[in-house]
Amino acid sequence: MQVLKKIGLGIAVMLASFNAFADYAWNFPTPATPMAADTLHVHNKFMTITGIIFIVVLAIMIYAIFAHRKSKNFKPVTDKVPSTAVEIFWTLIPFAILLLIDFVIMGIPAYHSVVMMENTRDKATMVIKITGSQWRWQYEYMDGDAQGIKFVSNLSTPKEQTDKGFKGVKDEHYLLEVDNHLVLPVGEKVRVLMTATDVLHNWWVPQFGSSRVAVPGFIRETWVQVEVPGTYRGQCKELCGKGHGYMPIVVDALPMAEYKLWVAAKKEELAKAAAGADKVWTKEDLMANGKTVYEKNCAVCHQVTGAGLPPAFPALTGSKIANGPIFGADGKYLKDGHLDRVLNGVRVMPSWKAVLNDTEIASVITYERNGLGNAVGDVLQPAQVKAARQ
Amino acid sequence: MSTTTVAHHEEHADHPSGIMRWLTTTNHKDIGTMYLTFSLIMFFIGGSMILAIRAELFQPGLQLLNPEFFNQLIGVHALIMIFAALMPAATGFANWMIPLQIGAPDMALPRLNNWGFWLLPPSAILLTLPFTLALFGIGDGALATGWTFYPPLSVQGGIGVDFAIFAVHLLGISSVLGSINIIVTLFNMRAPGMTLMKMPMFAWGWLITAFLLVATIPVLAGAVTMLLTDRHFGTHFFDAAGGGDPIMFQHLFWFFGHPEVYILLLPVWGFIPQILETFSRKPMYGYKAQVYSLWAIGALAVVVWAHHFFTAGMPVPALLYFMYSTMAISLPLAVLFFCWIKTMWKGSMSFETPMLFAVGWIILFGIGGLTGLVLADVAADAQYHNSYFVVAHFHYTLFAGGIMGIMAGTYYWLPKMTGHMYSEKLGKLHFWLTAISFNLTFIPQFFLGLAGMPRRIPDYALQFAEFNMISSIAAFVLGFSQLLFVYNIVSCARGGKKATDQVWEGAKGLEWTLPSPPPYHSFTEQPIIK
Numbered sequence: 005m006q007v008l009k010k011i012g013l014g015i016a017v018m019l020a021s022f023n024a025f026a027d028y029a030w031n032f033p034t035p036a037t038p039m040a041a042d043t044l045h046v047h048n049k050f051m052t053i054t055g056i057i058f059i060v061v062l063a064i065m066i067y068a069i070f071a072h073r074k075s076k077n078f079k080p081v082t083d084k085v086p087s088t089a090v091e092i093f094w095t096l097i098p099f100a101i102l103l104l105i106d107f108v109i110m111g112i113p114a115y116h117s118v119v120m121m122e123n124t125r126d127k128a129t130m131v132i133k134i135t136g137s138q139w140r141w142q143y144e145y146m147d148g149d150a151q152g153i154k155f156v157s158n159l160s161t162p163k164e165q166t167d168k169g170f171k172g173v174k175d176e177h178y179l180l181e182v183d184n185h186l187v188l189p190v191g192e193k194v195r196v197l198m199t200a201t202d203v204l205h206n207w208w209v210p211q212f213g214s215s216r217v218a219v220p221g222f223i224r225e226t227w228v229q230v231e232v233p234g235t236y237r238g239q240c241k242e243l244c245g246k247g248h249g250y251m252p253i254v255v256d257a258l259p260m261a262e263y264k265l266w267v268a269a270k271k272e273e274l275a276k277a278a279a280g281a282d283k284v285w286t287k288e289d290l291m292a293n294g295k296t297v298y299e300k301n302c303a304v305c306h307q308v309t310g311a312g313l314p315p316a317f318p319a320l321t322g323s324k325i326a327n328g329p330i331f332g333a334d335g336k337y338l339k340d341g342h343l344d345r346v347l348n349g350v351r352v353m354p355s356w357k358a359v360l361n362d363t364e365i366a367s368v369i370t371y372e373r374n375g376l377g378n379a380v381g382d383v384l385q386p387a388q389v390k391a392a393r394q
Numbered sequence: 395m396s397t398t399t400v401a402h403h404e405e406h407a408d409h410p411s412g413i414m415r416w417l418t419t420t421n422h423k424d425i426g427t428m429y430l431t432f433s434l435i436m437f438f439i440g441g442s443m444i445l446a447i448r449a450e451l452f453q454p455g456l457q458l459l460n461p462e463f464f465n466q467l468i469g470v471h472a473l474i475m476i477f478a479a480l481m482p483a484a485t486g487f488a489n490w491m492i493p494l495q496i497g498a499p500d501m502a503l504p505r506l507n508n509w510g511f512w513l514l515p516p517s518a519i520l521l522t523l524p525f526t527l528a529l530f531g532i533g534d535g536a537l538a539t540g541w542t543f544y545p546p547l548s549v550q551g552g553i554g555v556d557f558a559i560f561a562v563h564l565l566g567i568s569s570v571l572g573s574i575n576i577i578v579t580l581f582n583m584r585a586p587g588m589t590l591m592k593m594p595m596f597a598w599g600w601l602i603t604a605f606l607l608v609a610t611i612p613v614l615a616g617a618v619t620m621l622l623t624d625r626h627f628g629t630h631f632f633d634a635a636g637g638g639d640p641i642m643f644q645h646l647f648w649f650f651g652h653p654e655v656y657i658l659l660l661p662v663w664g665f666i667p668q669i670l671e672t673f674s675r676k677p678m679y680g681y682k683a684q685v686y687s688l689w690a691i692g693a694l695a696v697v698v699w700a701h702h703f704f705t706a707g708m709p710v711p712a713l714l715y716f717m718y719s720t721m722a723i724s725l726p727l728a729v730l731f732f733c734w735i736k737t738m739w740k741g742s743m744s745f746e747t748p749m750l751f752a753v754g755w756i757i758l759f760g761i762g763g764l765t766g767l768v769l770a771d772v773a774a775d776a777q778y779h780n781s782y783f784v785v786a787h788f789h790y791t792l793f794a795g796g797i798m799g800i801m802a803g804t805y806y807w808l809p810k811m812t813g814h815m816y817s818e819k820l821g822k823l824h825f826w827l828t829a830i831s832f833n834l835t836f837i838p839q840f841f842l843g844l845a846g847m848p849r850r851i852p853d854y855a856l857q858f859a860e861f862n863m864i865s866s867i868a869a870f871v872l873g874f875s876q877l878l879f880v881y882n883i884v885s886c887a888r889g890g891k892k893a894t895d896q897v898w899e900g901a902k903g904l905e906w907t908l909p910s911p912p913p914y915h916s917f918t919e920q921p922i923i924k
Contacts, residue, residue, distance in 0.1 A: 029841060029857070046771060050771060051768060058760060058761065079742060080740065095683075114717060115714065118714060165455070166456065174856060178454060204544060221635060313462075315533070347614065
């Protein structure tokens with residue numbers, strides 16, 4: 005008895021220490037949407053079924069391994085094929101079991117899940133558009149009160165933490181934090197339109213159970229209906245270049261009343277920013293704003309110092325484009341000039357037209373021409389960018 | 395070549411020596427040895443790449459690699475392991491064993507055989523050269539898109555993509571040549587009396603593999619050529635702006651890519667039953683059922699490709715079709731598993747290293763197969779897709795199901811090929827180290843995937859730290875255990891206890907009737923099968 009008690013105590017301690025490792029996750033995270041709940045349910049069911057098959061087959065095999073050994077002088081039988089009716093019956097059983105599992109036990113619930121997952125339109129009360137770009141997400145509200153709200157969401161983990169060889173303490177949500185969260189109302193079915201500007205991306209929040217590839221030039225759709233208020237985190241899940249690991253997703257699910265307040269506040273903020281495009285900015289303000297925009301959006305490739313990562317990502321310091329003229333004699337921006345390059349991109353360089361507003365483009369261009377070791381001396385005003393867009 | 399002018403046909407052993415022997419050889423055993431050696435070398439090159447990656451993923455934060463370099467390593471690791479380690483190993487065994495098993499003096503097309511092999515080293519060089527070029531400031535390194543070449547990322551990529559495209563072309567030509575040779579050999583060179591339904595199972599596995607290769611490699615070649623013209627000649631096959639579609643590439647790629655999985659596995663499904671019957675001292679159970687199952691799997695292989703990208707967006711009927719057809723693959727596989735286990739059942743088993751690998755192979759490949767069944771479900775696939783769950787799944791099929799199978803075959807035939815017995819003690823140690831560290835590497839990755847860790851990321855959030863650390867440590871044990879394998883093979887080739895003709899007590903088949911090692915030219919007189 006004493007021995008049994010000791011063993012029991014040992015197991016209890018072992019289990020307790022197991023619990024202490026709270027970071028070990030053994031299954032999908034807690035679902036927050038009906039789709040994720042369904043996915044978890046289907047997953048658990050299938051895992052149980054396949055687990056049982058595995059254990060039964062393994063048990064039969066292990067029995068044979070121990071019982072039918074040469075070292076135990078077991079005499080081999082010489083059956084080659086099922087010969088009697090009984091044997092044929094037993095042979096057909098695994099086939100029948102799998103037929104049943106594949107197309108009934110697993111097949112029928114799987115059918116309903118697929119239909120539910122692909123039904124993006126029924127009962128959807130709002131539409132948002134998500135655009136993936138190297139390496140950030142852009143969110144746009146397409147209808148309702150929030151129509152017109154549009155912003156970019158960038159990784160906000162401090163750069164020194166993601167740099168090679170960082171030894172200090174990392175943030176709690178290291179690599180899973182962004183500057184602008186996507187905000188969704190709780191309980192509403194949101195139809196999500198998905199696209200991309202450059203390469204394939206995949207918008208994936210594990211607790212939502214939906215993931216869909218964002219394809220440049222096409223619209224794909226899925227839906228999300230968050231049932232529980234809270235903050236949800238996810239990541240891009242389609243290899244999209246060197247920043248693939250650095251484009252997280254953060255979603256705040258708010259109760260309707262709070263969501264409405266957020267919409268009002270966000271609209272006001274965006275209106276202010278738009279108004280900024282019409283005033284004349286000083287060079288200092290543009291430079292200060294430009295530095296922020298540059299480090300958030302451009303430094304991934306062109307580096308904080310402007311040195312770039314040649315040959316893939318050219319240096320801006322001393323570059324022909326950043327030191328050349330922006331506008332031609334006719335007052336229009338030059339093809340392959342600085343503004344053209346930022347607005348429209350070329351090859352690996354993305355187009356920023358849809359991502360940055362007039363003020364941000366004007367600031368970052370002014371910063372690139374007068375900072376980063378360049379000293380062209382001119383200033384680009386937001387109004388000029390606004391005009392250039394037309 | 396000497397054989398064209400020399401009149402005495404009874405003895406052709408006067409081949410050139412030194413490097414010229416290997417460059418000009420048309421002997422199936424020489425070419426088989428070269429394939430196997432090449433495969434072993436590339437296994438270590440691909441393996442060291444992944445160890446660099448596991449070292450980086452040992453803990454959160456960037457320690458050793460830049461994200462760009464990380465992305466290059468994952469793609470080249472996969473291409474090397476699939477095209478330069480696993481496929482040549484299977485072709486090496488085919489070269490060595492198919493003529494011996496069917497009683498033929500050599501392969502049907504020996505010169506083509508030589509060419510097929512010598513295309514491989516240049517393509518391996520093409521694949522890895524961009525790493526070296528980048529050191530000298532030319533280009534920005536190797537292909538960084540993952541082994542799947544998905545556009546538009548691959549259209550955007552640097553010269554590494556072009557190198558990889560040409561490497562794939564060469565590898566593809568080599569595979570098609572090898573396949574044609576095997577098909578011709580099997581249809582024309584079987585010993586009198588050996589009907590198709592009396593062929594050894596390994597020959598059957600390879601025959602279906604060869605048909606799959608001939609059917610699908612041209613599609614891959616077409617797809618990557620379209621990619622090449624998109625990159626350099628202004629076509630828009632995969633660019634929406636010009637009326638193309640990036641997802642079309644995925645359809646073309648996986649039309650090749652899914653059969654490719656069976657191309658890697660079918661030869662193994664061929665010789666594992668032979669190993670089982672040898673060490674169970676009992677004839678293979680359900681030969682016909684196994685042959686028909688192999689055909690069924692070969693046929694299903696070419697109609698299920700889209701399950702590799704369920705999340706890319708498809709109409710509901712297409713999703714349902716690809717889901718159910720994928721699940722259907724489990725039916726012939728269940729028959730195979732049943733036959734394998736029934737072959738062992740009531741046998742008189744002994745557990746030498748090949749048998750250990752074969753039994754371990756059944757269990758681990760079983761895990762790969764069952765998780766594949768779960769992955770077929772479209773709804774849950776939204777979670778699994780491109781997560782570490784998938785990484786763990788396909789390593790259970792390709793490392794356990796492919797490479798551990800090849801190891802079983804190596805230990806099984808090594809005494810026949812070299813004429814010496816390998817060290818059974820080291821072989822068993824190698825098995826246990828491989829099996830245990832393999833599981834410790836990849837079981838944590840199942841949980842990482844479920845918890846939400848995407849694949850192909852160079853750095854990860856803190857909640858994934860513990861499992862990644864276990865996986866990395868185990869990966870290093872797994873990697874270094876393979877040195878035992880090399881040591882065992884090399885010392886076996888150099889000497890050791892003489893092997894008998896039959897080698898294994900229960901071994902049956904024509905290859906075991908020849909001396910160990912078989913003479914340079916075997917079966918100068920055709921054996922007759924009753």
